[in-house]
Amino acid sequence: MTKGWAGNREHRYYFFLNKYDDIAFTRCPQCNRKTTKERMFCLIIHVDPKNLFSFNKSCRFCADCGLIIVKKTELENYLADICEKHYPDILGNDYLALGTINRALHRKVKQGNLDANTIIQCFIPFIGHKIFETCGGWQPDKFSMGV
Ligand SMILES: [Zn+2]
Known part of the structure:
Protein backbone atom coordinates (compact mmCIF):
# COMPACT_ATOMS: atom_id res chain seq x y z
CA MET A 1 0.00 0.00 0.00
CA THR A 2 2.98 2.36 0.36
CA LYS A 3 3.81 2.29 -3.35
CA GLY A 4 3.46 5.65 -4.99
CA TRP A 5 2.85 7.54 -1.78
CA ALA A 6 4.80 10.77 -1.90
CA GLY A 7 5.46 13.58 0.49
CA ASN A 8 6.82 13.80 3.96
CA ARG A 9 5.75 10.77 5.96
CA GLU A 10 7.95 11.43 8.94
CA HIS A 11 5.44 13.09 11.18
CA ARG A 12 2.91 10.40 11.76
CA TYR A 13 0.46 10.52 14.62
CA TYR A 14 -2.20 8.64 16.49
CA PHE A 15 -5.70 10.05 16.45
CA PHE A 16 -8.26 10.09 19.20
CA LEU A 17 -11.80 11.30 18.57
CA ASN A 18 -12.92 12.64 21.93
CA LYS A 19 -16.63 11.99 22.40
CA TYR A 20 -16.71 13.74 25.78
CA ASP A 21 -17.79 17.37 25.46
CA ASP A 22 -16.92 18.12 29.06
CA ILE A 23 -13.41 16.64 29.04
CA ALA A 24 -10.63 18.64 27.38
CA PHE A 25 -7.81 16.15 28.05
CA PHE A 41 -3.22 20.47 12.45
CA CYS A 42 -4.65 20.19 8.96
CA LEU A 43 -6.77 17.07 9.19
CA ILE A 44 -7.88 15.09 6.17
CA ILE A 45 -11.40 13.77 6.68
CA HIS A 46 -13.09 11.27 4.43
CA VAL A 47 -16.88 11.41 4.21
CA ASP A 48 -18.79 8.59 2.54
CA PRO A 49 -19.03 7.83 -0.25
CA LYS A 50 -15.92 9.59 -1.57
CA ASN A 51 -15.45 13.15 -0.39
CA LEU A 52 -12.26 14.47 1.17
CA PHE A 53 -12.07 17.55 3.35
CA SER A 54 -9.12 19.39 4.78
CA PHE A 55 -9.84 20.85 8.19
CA ASN A 56 -7.39 23.29 9.76
CA LYS A 57 -8.08 22.68 13.41
CA SER A 58 -6.69 23.56 16.79
CA CYS A 59 -6.27 20.20 18.55
CA ARG A 60 -4.99 18.94 21.85
CA PHE A 61 -1.71 17.26 21.18
CA CYS A 62 0.71 15.19 23.27
CA ALA A 63 4.10 15.40 21.56
CA ASP A 64 5.50 12.58 23.70
CA CYS A 65 2.85 10.14 22.49
CA GLY A 66 2.25 11.71 19.07
CA LEU A 67 -1.40 11.75 19.98
CA ILE A 68 -3.84 14.20 18.37
CA ILE A 69 -7.09 14.69 20.30
CA VAL A 70 -10.11 16.18 18.55
CA LYS A 71 -13.54 16.75 20.02
CA LYS A 72 -16.13 14.75 18.14
CA THR A 73 -18.69 17.55 18.39
CA GLU A 74 -16.32 20.13 16.90
CA LEU A 75 -15.40 17.88 14.01
CA GLU A 76 -19.00 17.00 13.29
CA ASN A 77 -20.09 20.64 13.52
CA TYR A 78 -17.47 21.54 10.95
CA LEU A 79 -18.54 18.72 8.62
CA ALA A 80 -22.21 19.55 9.06
CA ASP A 81 -21.53 23.18 8.27
CA ILE A 82 -19.53 22.59 5.09
CA CYS A 83 -21.84 19.81 3.87
CA GLU A 84 -24.95 21.86 4.47
CA LYS A 85 -23.55 24.67 2.34
CA HIS A 86 -21.84 22.75 -0.43
CA TYR A 87 -22.58 19.01 -0.28
CA PRO A 88 -26.07 18.53 1.18
CA ASP A 89 -26.36 15.03 -0.33
CA ILE A 90 -23.63 13.65 1.96
CA LEU A 91 -24.77 15.42 5.14
CA GLY A 92 -24.81 12.95 8.03
CA ASN A 93 -22.84 10.25 6.22
CA ASP A 94 -20.15 8.20 7.94
CA TYR A 95 -16.78 9.89 8.15
CA LEU A 96 -13.24 9.01 9.12
CA ALA A 97 -10.24 11.14 9.96
CA LEU A 98 -7.50 9.73 7.74
CA GLY A 99 -4.45 11.78 8.63
CA THR A 100 -2.82 15.18 8.29
CA ILE A 101 -1.38 17.30 5.49
CA ASN A 102 1.00 20.20 5.64
CA ARG A 103 -0.23 23.77 5.56
CA ALA A 104 0.82 24.52 1.98
CA LEU A 105 -1.19 21.58 0.69
CA HIS A 106 -4.11 22.50 2.94
CA ARG A 107 -4.21 25.92 1.26
CA LYS A 108 -4.29 24.32 -2.17
CA VAL A 109 -7.16 22.07 -1.11
CA LYS A 110 -9.05 25.12 0.15
CA GLN A 111 -8.48 26.91 -3.15
CA GLY A 112 -9.68 23.85 -5.03
CA ASN A 113 -6.26 23.38 -6.59
CA LEU A 114 -5.67 19.85 -5.40
CA ASP A 115 -7.60 16.87 -6.72
CA ALA A 116 -8.52 13.90 -4.57
CA ASN A 117 -5.83 11.66 -6.04
CA THR A 118 -3.12 14.15 -5.15
CA ILE A 119 -4.48 14.53 -1.64
CA ILE A 120 -4.43 10.77 -1.22
CA GLN A 121 -0.83 10.67 -2.40
CA CYS A 122 0.32 13.54 -0.19
CA PHE A 123 -1.45 13.21 3.12
CA ILE A 124 0.22 11.57 6.08
CA PRO A 125 -1.96 8.73 7.38
CA PHE A 126 -2.47 8.30 11.09
CA ILE A 127 -0.59 5.37 12.58
CA GLY A 128 -3.89 4.37 14.08
CA HIS A 129 -6.99 5.49 15.91
CA LYS A 130 -7.21 5.20 19.67
CA ILE A 131 -10.16 5.06 21.98
CA PHE A 132 -10.04 6.04 25.63
CA GLU A 133 -13.02 5.44 27.88
CA THR A 134 -13.42 7.24 31.14
CA CYS A 135 -15.25 4.54 33.09
CA GLY A 136 -13.05 2.85 35.68
CA GLY A 137 -9.94 4.86 34.79
CA TRP A 138 -8.28 5.31 31.44
CA GLN A 139 -8.31 2.23 29.33
CA PRO A 140 -6.37 2.56 26.14
CA ASP A 141 -7.73 0.35 23.43
CA LYS A 142 -6.04 0.25 20.09
CA PHE A 143 -7.45 -0.91 16.84
CA SER A 144 -6.13 -0.70 13.36
CA MET A 145 -7.75 1.52 10.78
CA GLY A 146 -6.31 -0.39 7.87
CA VAL A 147 -4.31 2.21 5.99
ZN1 LIG B 1 1.01 11.46 26.16
Whole structure:
Protein backbone atom coordinates (compact mmCIF):
# COMPACT_ATOMS: atom_id res chain seq x y z
CA MET A 1 0.00 0.00 0.00
CA THR A 2 2.98 2.36 0.36
CA LYS A 3 3.81 2.29 -3.35
CA GLY A 4 3.46 5.65 -4.99
CA TRP A 5 2.85 7.54 -1.78
CA ALA A 6 4.80 10.77 -1.90
CA GLY A 7 5.46 13.58 0.49
CA ASN A 8 6.82 13.80 3.96
CA ARG A 9 5.75 10.77 5.96
CA GLU A 10 7.95 11.43 8.94
CA HIS A 11 5.44 13.09 11.18
CA ARG A 12 2.91 10.40 11.76
CA TYR A 13 0.46 10.52 14.62
CA TYR A 14 -2.20 8.64 16.49
CA PHE A 15 -5.70 10.05 16.45
CA PHE A 16 -8.26 10.09 19.20
CA LEU A 17 -11.80 11.30 18.57
CA ASN A 18 -12.92 12.64 21.93
CA LYS A 19 -16.63 11.99 22.40
CA TYR A 20 -16.71 13.74 25.78
CA ASP A 21 -17.79 17.37 25.46
CA ASP A 22 -16.92 18.12 29.06
CA ILE A 23 -13.41 16.64 29.04
CA ALA A 24 -10.63 18.64 27.38
CA PHE A 25 -7.81 16.15 28.05
CA THR A 26 -5.32 18.58 29.54
CA ARG A 27 -3.82 15.35 30.85
CA CYS A 28 -2.85 12.96 28.08
CA PRO A 29 -4.99 9.79 28.25
CA GLN A 30 -2.10 7.78 26.85
CA CYS A 31 0.79 8.68 29.17
CA ASN A 32 -1.39 10.18 31.92
CA ARG A 33 0.78 13.29 32.23
CA LYS A 34 -0.08 16.97 31.76
CA THR A 35 1.68 17.09 28.44
CA THR A 36 -1.07 18.05 26.01
CA LYS A 37 -0.89 21.45 24.32
CA GLU A 38 -3.02 23.23 21.76
CA ARG A 39 -1.60 22.85 18.28
CA MET A 40 -2.91 23.42 14.77
CA PHE A 41 -3.22 20.47 12.45
CA CYS A 42 -4.65 20.19 8.96
CA LEU A 43 -6.77 17.07 9.19
CA ILE A 44 -7.88 15.09 6.17
CA ILE A 45 -11.40 13.77 6.68
CA HIS A 46 -13.09 11.27 4.43
CA VAL A 47 -16.88 11.41 4.21
CA ASP A 48 -18.79 8.59 2.54
CA PRO A 49 -19.03 7.83 -0.25
CA LYS A 50 -15.92 9.59 -1.57
CA ASN A 51 -15.45 13.15 -0.39
CA LEU A 52 -12.26 14.47 1.17
CA PHE A 53 -12.07 17.55 3.35
CA SER A 54 -9.12 19.39 4.78
CA PHE A 55 -9.84 20.85 8.19
CA ASN A 56 -7.39 23.29 9.76
CA LYS A 57 -8.08 22.68 13.41
CA SER A 58 -6.69 23.56 16.79
CA CYS A 59 -6.27 20.20 18.55
CA ARG A 60 -4.99 18.94 21.85
CA PHE A 61 -1.71 17.26 21.18
CA CYS A 62 0.71 15.19 23.27
CA ALA A 63 4.10 15.40 21.56
CA ASP A 64 5.50 12.58 23.70
CA CYS A 65 2.85 10.14 22.49
CA GLY A 66 2.25 11.71 19.07
CA LEU A 67 -1.40 11.75 19.98
CA ILE A 68 -3.84 14.20 18.37
CA ILE A 69 -7.09 14.69 20.30
CA VAL A 70 -10.11 16.18 18.55
CA LYS A 71 -13.54 16.75 20.02
CA LYS A 72 -16.13 14.75 18.14
CA THR A 73 -18.69 17.55 18.39
CA GLU A 74 -16.32 20.13 16.90
CA LEU A 75 -15.40 17.88 14.01
CA GLU A 76 -19.00 17.00 13.29
CA ASN A 77 -20.09 20.64 13.52
CA TYR A 78 -17.47 21.54 10.95
CA LEU A 79 -18.54 18.72 8.62
CA ALA A 80 -22.21 19.55 9.06
CA ASP A 81 -21.53 23.18 8.27
CA ILE A 82 -19.53 22.59 5.09
CA CYS A 83 -21.84 19.81 3.87
CA GLU A 84 -24.95 21.86 4.47
CA LYS A 85 -23.55 24.67 2.34
CA HIS A 86 -21.84 22.75 -0.43
CA TYR A 87 -22.58 19.01 -0.28
CA PRO A 88 -26.07 18.53 1.18
CA ASP A 89 -26.36 15.03 -0.33
CA ILE A 90 -23.63 13.65 1.96
CA LEU A 91 -24.77 15.42 5.14
CA GLY A 92 -24.81 12.95 8.03
CA ASN A 93 -22.84 10.25 6.22
CA ASP A 94 -20.15 8.20 7.94
CA TYR A 95 -16.78 9.89 8.15
CA LEU A 96 -13.24 9.01 9.12
CA ALA A 97 -10.24 11.14 9.96
CA LEU A 98 -7.50 9.73 7.74
CA GLY A 99 -4.45 11.78 8.63
CA THR A 100 -2.82 15.18 8.29
CA ILE A 101 -1.38 17.30 5.49
CA ASN A 102 1.00 20.20 5.64
CA ARG A 103 -0.23 23.77 5.56
CA ALA A 104 0.82 24.52 1.98
CA LEU A 105 -1.19 21.58 0.69
CA HIS A 106 -4.11 22.50 2.94
CA ARG A 107 -4.21 25.92 1.26
CA LYS A 108 -4.29 24.32 -2.17
CA VAL A 109 -7.16 22.07 -1.11
CA LYS A 110 -9.05 25.12 0.15
CA GLN A 111 -8.48 26.91 -3.15
CA GLY A 112 -9.68 23.85 -5.03
CA ASN A 113 -6.26 23.38 -6.59
CA LEU A 114 -5.67 19.85 -5.40
CA ASP A 115 -7.60 16.87 -6.72
CA ALA A 116 -8.52 13.90 -4.57
CA ASN A 117 -5.83 11.66 -6.04
CA THR A 118 -3.12 14.15 -5.15
CA ILE A 119 -4.48 14.53 -1.64
CA ILE A 120 -4.43 10.77 -1.22
CA GLN A 121 -0.83 10.67 -2.40
CA CYS A 122 0.32 13.54 -0.19
CA PHE A 123 -1.45 13.21 3.12
CA ILE A 124 0.22 11.57 6.08
CA PRO A 125 -1.96 8.73 7.38
CA PHE A 126 -2.47 8.30 11.09
CA ILE A 127 -0.59 5.37 12.58
CA GLY A 128 -3.89 4.37 14.08
CA HIS A 129 -6.99 5.49 15.91
CA LYS A 130 -7.21 5.20 19.67
CA ILE A 131 -10.16 5.06 21.98
CA PHE A 132 -10.04 6.04 25.63
CA GLU A 133 -13.02 5.44 27.88
CA THR A 134 -13.42 7.24 31.14
CA CYS A 135 -15.25 4.54 33.09
CA GLY A 136 -13.05 2.85 35.68
CA GLY A 137 -9.94 4.86 34.79
CA TRP A 138 -8.28 5.31 31.44
CA GLN A 139 -8.31 2.23 29.33
CA PRO A 140 -6.37 2.56 26.14
CA ASP A 141 -7.73 0.35 23.43
CA LYS A 142 -6.04 0.25 20.09
CA PHE A 143 -7.45 -0.91 16.84
CA SER A 144 -6.13 -0.70 13.36
CA MET A 145 -7.75 1.52 10.78
CA GLY A 146 -6.31 -0.39 7.87
CA VAL A 147 -4.31 2.21 5.99
ZN1 LIG B 1 1.01 11.46 26.16
